[in-house]
Amino acid sequence: MSDAADNGDYIAYQGEPGAFSELACLTYAPGLTPLPCATFEDAFEAVRTGRVKKAMLPIENSLAGRVADIHHLLPDAGLHIIAEYFLPVEHHLMARPGVTLDQVKIVRSHAMALGQCRRFIKDHALKPEMAGDTAGAARQLAEQGHGDEAVIASAHAAKQYGLDVLAANIEDEPHNTTRFLEMSLEPEDADPDAGAVVTSFVFEVRNIPAALYKAMGGFATNGVNMTKLESYQLGGAFTATMFYADIEGHPAHEPVRLALEELSFFSSSLKILGVYEAARER
Structure with a gap:
């Protein structure tokens, strides 16, 4: 990682100068100087130590799916999701x-x-x-x-x-888009009355029959729309599965609060990663 950042007016990204992640930084946060980092962990560390204000990290692509490794790093990164940004990808x-x-x-x-x-x-x-x-x-x-x-x-x-x-523009599909998450050390939760809000969280279901089915029931009965649910293994164990989810709504809203309460009852762990305004591209 470069030693250029010394006052916090920077935003970290994984990759080298010229990367799509740098382009996302330049277009979404033009007031901050992009700082290249060799790995996702380096970008997280730059935020945790105060060398940069924020980090911009890709989480999924509309054609290729989720970005490898990022999901299992998020829970322990010590950072909070404060915004999302959709970057059209032109190869x-x-x-x-x-x-x-x-x-x-x-x-x-x-x-x-x-x-x-x-x-x-x-x-x-x-x-x-x-x-x-x-x-x-x-x-x-x-x-x-x-x-x-x-x-x-x-x-x-x-x-x-x-x-x-x-x-130019040799991508297979014209709708090729990568979703980025802007992250910071402190949470910047969206106002409950701000309009469309996304709540992102990770959870691990308890080892009981039909635990995932029961955990998801609260979102259905309370009318909460879940826009993403992805699983990944913990520590290489097939019996330990973590789930990453995005839902529409704010934890301060009654339906979301009730759904999360029911989820926690059937989960051994639950961690909210961010509550932020939904991007217009959703």
């Missing part, structure tokens, strides 16, 4: 100056980016190779790439590293 094929599309044989990028551009890769008979992230692939290509190599990344990355865009 571009880029190469070193002077290289043409018909010369390209190999394309590198993050696994999610490669997966979101399968049709283009297949149609042009390119050999996909995975890289740690889109911006890192772009940087490495600019520094030591060959004439038969290209990367998939953002136009922001092409500008950052002086690469030529050979083909």
Whole structure:
């Protein structure tokens, strides 16, 4: 992680300069300077130690699903979700100056980016190779790439590293969007009367028959809409399952309060990660 941040007017993200996460920081929080971090844990730590004010982290993509590792890191991060942001993802094929599309044989990028551009890769008979992230692939290509190599990344990355865009908007679907969570050390719960509100939480159901079914019943009977429910294993044990959920509504609202009370009765743990205004893109 860079040592540039010394006054807190920064927002941390995972990746290198030119990454989609940096673009999310620049578009959603233009008043803060993006600070690249090598890992999600580094971004969390930058917030916890006060080196940055906030962190901007991707949680899911409309085509590729959830971002690996992020869910099981959130409960122990010590941070609070304060906002969500939906970034339209536009993938571009880029190469070193002077290289043409018909010369390209190999394309590198993050696994999610490669997966979101399968049709283009297949149609042009390119050999996909995975890289740690889109911006890192772009940087490495600019520094030591060959004439038969290209990367998939953002136009922001092409500008950052002086690469030529050979083909624009090559993603398989035009609705490709990544949802980001803005996180801070202190909670900034939305006003109960602010309008559409999202409450995010994680929970582990008790080891009793039909525990998940019973735990979910409170949301149905109280008319609370659950927009996301995802499971992941704890510590590699098949018997210990944690769930991440998003619901519409504020814990101060009676239906949400009652639903969470019923959930807690059938859960061995329950932790609210954030209460924040819903993005308009929902």
